[in-house]
Amino acid sequence: MKMSKVVAIGASPKRKEDLRFVTGRGNYVADIKRPGMVFGAFLRSPHAHALLGAIDATAARAMPGVVAIYTGEDLKADNVGGLPVGWGIHGKDGNPMKEPPHPPIAHGKVRHVGDAVAFVVAQSVEQARSALEAIEVQYEVLPAVVGVVEALQAGAPTVHDEIPDNLCCDWELGDAAAVEAAFTAAAHVASIELVNNRLIGNPMEPRAAIGEYDFATGQHTLWTTSQFPHVVRFLMGEFVLHIPQHKLRVVAPDVGGGFGVKQFHYAEEAVVTWAAAKLGLPVKWVCERSEGFISDAHGRDHFTEAELALDESGKFLGLRVRTLANMGGYLSTFGPNIPTNLYAPLLSGVYRMPAIHCSVNVVFTNTVPVDAYRGAGRPEATFVLERLVDVAAIEMGIDKRAIRRRNMIPTEAYPYQTPVIVEYDSGDPLGCLDRAEKLADVEGFEQRRLESARRGRYRGLGLSTYVEACGLAPSRLAGSLGARGGLYESATVRVHPTGAVTVLIGTHNHGQGHETTFAQIVSDRLGVPFEDIDIVCGDTAKVQFGMGTYGSRSLVVGGAALSKAADKVILKGRKIAAHQLEADLGDIVFHAGEFSVAGTDRKKKFTEIAGAAYVPFDYPLETLEPGLEEQSFYDPVNFTYPGGAHFAEVEIDPDTGTVTLERYTAVDDVGTIINPMIVEGQLQGGIAQGVGQALFEHGVYDESSGQLLSGSFMDYCMPRADNFPSIVVAPHSTTCTHTPMGVKGCGECGTIGSPAAVINAVVDALQPLGITHVDMPATPNRIWNIIRNSRAALAAE
Amino acid sequence: MEINLAINKHPISVSVDPATLLVELLREQLSFTGTHVGCDTSQCGACLVHFNGESVKSCTMLAVSADGGSVMTVEGLSVAGRANLHPMQQAFHENHGLQCGFCTPGMLMSAVDLVGRNPDPTETEVRGWLEGNLCRCTGYHNIVKSVIAGAAAMRDAK
Numbered sequence: 042m043k044m045s046k047v048v049a050i051g052a053s054p055k056r057k058e059d060l061r062f063v064t065g066r067g068n069y070v071a072d073i074k075r076p077g078m079v080f081g082a083f084l085r086s087p088h089a090h091a092l093l094g095a096i097d098a099t100a101a102r103a104m105p106g107v108v109a110i111y112t113g114e115d116l117k118a119d120n121v122g123g124l125p126v127g128w129g130i131h132g133k134d135g136n137p138m139k140e141p142p143h144p145p146i147a148h149g150k151v152r153h154v155g156d157a158v159a160f161v162v163a164q165s166v167e168q169a170r171s172a173l174e175a176i177e178v179q180y181e182v183l184p185a186v187v188g189v190v191e192a193l194q195a196g197a198p199t200v201h202d203e204i205p206d207n208l209c210c211d212w213e214l215g216d217a218a219a220v221e222a223a224f225t226a227a228a229h230v231a232s233i234e235l236v237n238n239r240l241i242g243n244p245m246e247p248r249a250a251i252g253e254y255d256f257a258t259g260q261h262t263l264w265t266t267s268q269f270p271h272v273v274r275f276l277m278g279e280f281v282l283h284i285p286q287h288k289l290r291v292v293a294p295d296v297g298g299g300f301g302v303k304q305f306h307y308a309e310e311a312v313v314t315w316a317a318a319k320l321g322l323p324v325k326w327v328c329e330r331s332e333g334f335i336s337d338a339h340g341r342d343h344f345t346e347a348e349l350a351l352d353e354s355g356k357f358l359g360l361r362v363r364t365l366a367n368m369g370g371y372l373s374t375f376g377p378n379i380p381t382n383l384y385a386p387l388l389s390g391v392y393r394m395p396a397i398h399c400s401v402n403v404v405f406t407n408t409v410p411v412d413a414y415r416g417a418g419r420p421e422a423t424f425v426l427e428r429l430v431d432v433a434a435i436e437m438g439i440d441k442r443a444i445r446r447r448n449m450i451p452t453e454a455y456p457y458q459t460p461v462i463v464e465y466d467s468g469d470p471l472g473c474l475d476r477a478e479k480l481a482d483v484e485g486f487e488q489r490r491l492e493s494a495r496r497g498r499y500r501g502l503g504l505s506t507y508v509e510a511c512g513l514a515p516s517r518l519a520g521s522l523g524a525r526g527g528l529y530e531s532a533t534v535r536v537h538p539t540g541a542v543t544v545l546i547g548t549h550n551h552g553q554g555h556e557t558t559f560a561q562i563v564s565d566r567l568g569v570p571f572e573d574i575d576i577v578c579g580d581t582a583k584v585q586f587g588m589g590t591y592g593s594r595s596l597v598v599g600g601a602a603l604s605k606a607a608d609k610v611i612l613k614g615r616k617i618a619a620h621q622l623e624a625d626l627g628d629i630v631f632h633a634g635e636f637s638v639a640g641t642d643r644k645k646k647f648t649e650i651a652g653a654a655y656v657p658f659d660y661p662l663e664t665l666e667p668g669l670e671e672q673s674f675y676d677p678v679n680f681t682y683p684g685g686a687h688f689a690e691v692e693i694d695p696d697t698g699t700v701t702l703e704r705y706t707a708v709d710d711v712g713t714i715i716n717p718m719i720v721e722g723q724l725q726g727g728i729a730q731g732v733g734q735a736l737f738e739h740g741v742y743d744e745s746s747g748q749l750l751s752g753s754f755m756d757y758c759m760p761r762a763d764n765f766p767s768i769v770v771a772p773h774s775t776t777c778t779h780t781p782m783g784v785k786g787c788g789e790c791g792t793i794g795s796p797a798a799v800i801n802a803v804v805d806a807l808q809p810l811g812i813t814h815v816d817m818p819a820t821p822n823r824i825w826n827i828i829r830n831s832r833a834a835l836a837a838e
Numbered sequence: 839m840e841i842n843l844a845i846n847k848h849p850i851s852v853s854v855d856p857a858t859l860l861v862e863l864l865r866e867q868l869s870f871t872g873t874h875v876g877c878d879t880s881q882c883g884a885c886l887v888h889f890n891g892e893s894v895k896s897c898t899m900l901a902v903s904a905d906g907g908s909v910m911t912v913e914g915l916s917v918a919g920r921a922n923l924h925p926m927q928q929a930f931h932e933n934h935g936l937q938c939g940f941c942t943p944g945m946l947m948s949a950v951d952l953v954g955r956n957p958d959p960t961e962t963e964v965r966g967w968l969e970g971n972l973c974r975c976t977g978y979h980n981i982v983k984s985v986i987a988g989a990a991a992m993r994d995a996k
């Protein structure tokens with residue numbers, strides 16, 4: 042038998058969750074079978090924009106196995122509500138954003154390819170899908186608009202009739218007058234125009250949902266691929282289906298990756314739950330990948346113009362940014378919050394930037410709704426700033442690292458108040474850059490560049506620094522920015538009579554290794570063997586409440602709640618020990634799993650106290666309740682601000698336009714590290730997604746028809762194993778000053794730093810050709826054309 | 839129609855619709871849910887199993903064409919229990935070669951097939967071989983490390 046032992050914070054035990062996954066015993070929603078289960082399929086609009094006429098399902102209803110067919114009118118008639126939005130932002134005129142209804146199944150009009158039109162339930166998936174083809178829908182096709190620039194033009198098609206200009210919100214942040222003054226005083230102004238490409242998150246597990254209703258108890262159950270089951274219970278129960286919270290159980294079992302895509306309340310969740318109650322049968326829907334492409338919320342999709350004002354020495358004076366952000370056809374759960382509150386406040390980066398102004402037009406188009414995707418707003422901000430810094434460096438003839446160093450916030454200047462809301466508590470950007478520079482062997486780059494040149498290749502080195510705001514979220518601040526609820530997290534530490542522990546926590550584990558990291562925290566704090574601790578999440582019937590997992594918040598907010606709950610367990614344990622050892626509470630100390638009377642050898646083991654808490658003979662019942670279980674809610678006082686410096690090195694083959702990532706080095710400040718192995722894994726995965734954005738991935742719509750052209754893995758290029766070198770990641774941590782363990786979070790760092798590092802490397806490689814910017818993704822076709830055109834232009838000179 | 843095949847070395851007879859895919863037979867009819875479905879264009883490799891000892895994407899194969907053959911799924915790599923993990927499973931565990939676990943069964947089956955053909959693959963060979971298996975979580979870094987470690991362990995076990 043394996044020896045069970047205490048595992049400390051900072052160690053890298055292997056993951057508790059692995060065994061079920063490597064043996065094929067995971068329990069994903071698509072794996073679940075319920076007695077009497079029937080299967081649903083959605084009929085989705087083939088048009089980007091159309092008036093919805095009569096829907097004739099007569100023939101489909103008569104097909105074998107068909108149980109029921111529902112349309113948007115059926116839901117409406119049954120008083121099913123629209124999908125709610127979790128954040129309400131306000132425009133510069135003080136007015137609230139436009140918030141059009143978002144029915145789970147469209148009625149009246151469809152607004153993007155993939156908008157749901159009808160739901161078929163049948164005895165088998167095949168029967169449901171066959172019946173879809175027999176439903177006749179009258180569409181009156183309307184002109185569609187898919188791009189943000191086009192959507193704002195006069196005469197553009199109107200996505201929502203009541204919003205004739207397609208403008209959800211004209212939002213701003215910062216001091217326009219101060220920025221104006223900075224630009225007037227500037228010795229140099231660098232400017233850039235760029236696109237942040239639309240991404241489709243594609244967690245490897247497609248979404249799925251099963252609804253079930255027990256008429257005998259009135260209990261509804263939804264199994265769903267969600268990052269935040271409690272929020273789904275609240276939003277769906279309260280606003281969409283009007284089910285009391287105690288009669289609605291939402292379970293998110295093993296979930297195969299999320300990356301933001303699964304942190305929204307989706308129409309399909311409501312429809313299966315509603316249909317299951319109508320039919321009295323469990324109803325299962327599993328998304329096909331191609332269906333996911335047109336129904337999972339997308340990410341990014343910005344058009345931006347930005348200018349940086351500098352003095353003659355290259356010091357930053359001010360930054361002006363104008364962004365048009367695509368929301369798609371409807372507002373998704375967090376949609377309007379992403380390109381505003383999670384974007385503009387990060388524009389100071391790791392630099393002293395005296396004045397910033399950012400205006401964002403949040404725009405409706407005939408595309409799939411856009412919402413958070415790993416990084417969410419912060420990669421976009423980093424990309425704008427770090428591209429612009431490179432442009433300025435080149436134009437002013439200053440070394441790219443030197444210009445950054447000149448402007449970085451020195452570690453002793455923290456806490457640092459930026460001009461855009463946020464105050465960074467801690468950081469050491471110069472230290473991160475120093476370390477990254479060494480690990481990336483920047484010194485040897487020139488040698489490598491020459492060697493590539495000898496082979497007729499262009500080689501480039503790109504640097505990006507970044508800072509992000511994570512640990513969503515300090516509730517008061519979030520509320521002032523438009524959050525419609527506080528963003529606490531809760532954790533319960535349940536100590537069993539034997540001293541073993543079950544933790545019930547409101548975050549959700551879908552790849553991040555929480556079962557391991559959280560167990561480490563408990564093992565370290567309570568001295569309980571690692572093997573004796575289990576982490577439970579993802580079921581509203583077990584865990585009281587939680588906001589789930591997104592925005593790198595699980596360790597920062599959930600881990601803090603857990604740490605506080607462990608403190609409470611220790612306090613109660615000390616009280617029990619004081620009674621048992623006949624000492625004053627003040628004299629009882631807890632250390633290494635033992636309660637002792639200070640300065641004596643009288644002590645009780647944690648297991649003894651746990652036993653005494655439940656089955657005591659002699660207990661101070663007048664002053665203390667039996668049992669040893671403590672819950673804590675935690676609301677962070679500030680965001681946390683992980684940051685870092687990333688170097689990418691690429692080689693470009695001018696004959697094919699292929700960009701090869703040759704080296705990648707990331708040094709990140711994620712605060713205290715609980716499990717280095719897991720942190721490294723998070724960084725590597727995040728970097729790969731950012732590299733995917735920079736080099737491969739693009740959600741492309743046809744401008745006239747509004748069809749999604751990159752609607753499958755054949756057309757949407759996912760990063761593959763042979764696209765990467767070995768990635769070097771290393772920590773350079775400062776301690777967060779306000780979270781209980783000094784943690785900052787690490788889930789999104791990689792995705793935030795990498796797109797700018799890679800594109801800066803691509804532009805650096807092409808500098809001999811006079812290239813100053815390349816839009817993402819830097820595909821062979823795009824690069825080949827750029828090289829050809831600029832060579833032609835150079836030859837013509 | 840009735841087909842006979844071995845699944846994880848156990849012979850079975852089962853009646854299938856001629857249109858049923860092997861992955862549907864495994865998951866829906868036989869509840870071997872370790873084999874996953876991640877796409878509808880045979881691009882992701884989540885459904886990868888061994889058929890007569892070689893890796894195949896079970897979403898591209900009809901169940902009836904498995905008649906008379908032998909299928910190995912991730913459930914057959916080991917009997918449940920940590921002590922009995924296949925060296926490749928152990929290597930993924932030791933090297934943090936998985937995060938959400940969804941791609942993992944396909945990765946494992948693919949890796950075991952690779953090592954059967956090439957007992958000592960280089961990093962480049964591993965990356966090239968895994969080109970047909972998508973992972974969204976790990977950035978492939980630790981998967982590659984796992985496969986190389988798993989290959990070494992499989993050589994040692996021989």
Ligand code: FES
Nearest residue numbers: 880882883885897
């Ligand atoms: S499900 Fe078979 S390759 Fe994707």
Ligand code: FES
Nearest residue numbers: 937938941973975
């Ligand atoms: S571990 Fe999640 S897709 Fe590979």
